[in-house]
Amino acid sequence: MPRTAAGHSSPAPHPTPGGPPGSPRLSARGVVKRFGATTALAGVDVDVAAGETVAVMGPSGSGKSTLLHCLAGILAPDAGTVRLGGTDIGTLNERDRSLLRRRRLGFVFQFGQLLGELPAVENVALPLMLQGVARPEATRRAAEWLAALGLAGKEGRRPGELSGGEAQRVAVARALVTGPEVVFADEPTGALDQSTGADVMRALTGATAAAGASLVLVTHDEQVAAWCSRRIHVRDGHVTDAAPGQPAAGPASGASAPGGAR
């Protein structure tokens, strides 16, 4: 799959300087999150290096989605810190966290995140337009991403006119078009059959690598997790282990992509 157009076309001016050299891009320390009497996360440490792809695994109710939401600034942790580059996400208010998600993070959900009225290319251009990029430029970059993900010729289709796998690849383009530092994917293949799911994972990991972004992927599916360079397991609110033979927080070997230096 060609993705030459995509890599260099994504702008990456970071509003906040990164952390000290060698420090992880995303770092959580002692994160606690409670819902009423239930403790979803009981003091979790996670590091994600630049360009690394991490699968977060665990059974239903283990807290893996809560972990993703805390890492992505969707939920504010009750205790502990989450740092993205030099930014302490926990100290930001709701509005600033929303801004941070829009500008510095990308998201791919299970299904239904595309606006049904908008054609594919406008769905992808939307986050750029929200940042103030003029519509012709936003449309051009969106079309490049769609082409890079094998969707050339389908720019004008609306989500209801795309297959499940195509819609997820549009979602991948939407997540990456702003040049995010980290992409969060929550069961991105959960609504797809196995072979379509593999296509989407190939597109997701390939495009993320090409853009130089890190990837945090929540899944319960071993085959999906196999696409990532590292996996962590969440059980009862604790990160129990890294997969055997993998360093706990090392940069993954195969994931640093051309043009990914940032």
Add this chain to the structure above:
Amino acid sequence: MRAVLALAPRLHRSGGSLTTGLAVAAFAVTTAFALSVLGGLLGFVARADDPPAPFTRFDAGPYVIMAAIAGVLLLVPLVSLGGAAARLGVSRRDARLSTLRLLGVTPGEVVALTVVETALQGLAGALVGAVGYAALMPVWTRIPFQGVPFTAGELWVGLPALAGVLLGVPLLAALSGTVSLRRVVVSPLGVARRQTPPAMRWYRALLLLVAFGGFVAVTKLVSGLEAAVVYGFMLGMLGLAFAGLNLVGPWIIGLTGRVMAWRARTPATLLAARRLVDDPRASWRVVGGLGLAAFVAGCLSILPAIASTSPISSDPVERFLLQDVVTGGLLTLAISFTVAAVSAGIQQAASVLDRRREYALQRLAGVPVELFDSARRREVLLPLLLVAGTSAGVALVLSALVFGAASATDGSGLLLVLGFLAGGVLLMLAATETSRPLLRSTLRDTVVRAD
């Protein structure tokens, strides 16, 4: 079957009390205005037999015709409001009903379930609306017609008519709900997949032009004929104009949406434009009745000018008649605006609930909620200004063609109509702002994924 009906309360809860409340409110507004309009019509019928001085039975006759025209004008938006309320309830249950279908529940059972629920909402709304009819009495009994305001007794529809409306509204609700359920029943998989609707044809615009052209030509020709013949032609012309407007309205809204989408520079305008393109008929259902009322009011706005220049203004009956026609036209416009405002509120609420998952996920990805607010305002305002403005404008041009350009020189009637239009636009915007808290509470409550 009994097991499925036993599920009804549970499904009902899943739809949420807010949508139930909105549907009941819409049925209530429909009922209250339907009873008021019927009461007014009956009042004029009674007065035609025993008119107040200086009217004679001959003079009072045209009032019944005009009240009937106003009634027909209001019937369309009232029925479509009732229909919108029924659809709101049904679309809430679409997803779950689809699930039931996939589980093997028969189409008949799905329909029965919906009929029972929607009819119950319709009945509740009709009862509230009957109370609203009584509450509106003090308003109607202040407006003078034929020099004397109606008394509450004159506007009372009578027990049989009241019972008829109380039965008719739930029936209409059930019927409308059943029709909009067809999609679920026909194809359980078809509901979630939204696709580009087929574009509407340009020949609709041609039809309207032909209707208007023929109308002007006919009126010019018949000006020397008897009053009864002229009335007949006027009714026919009105009917043609309405039919033409209804044909061309959705097409124009869709076309405007396309142009707007092509030119849009901001995400909010783009989103609003795409929604207009997506379902121009839905927008037309909200503002269409308004277009007709604005058309009539625009036609009538030149009457004060005629009255001031015409020698007949010395006749008290003629003077009352001209005055009352303007009052009636503006009253019709005001009721149309109120109904359209409730329709728009309902439509936007349904739109928020239909898109709750998309919106929630967009918000998680950092899209500001304000985007959906400003898209909604544009989506409501554009067709509203387009339809109300165009209708009033076309009416003015038609009147000028029929009665002569000189009649448009007195601006007082025009100003009055413009004032009513401005007030109505504000009312519509206020009604759709009710979606603001709904959007926020929906985003807060929508669970994107269990675990």
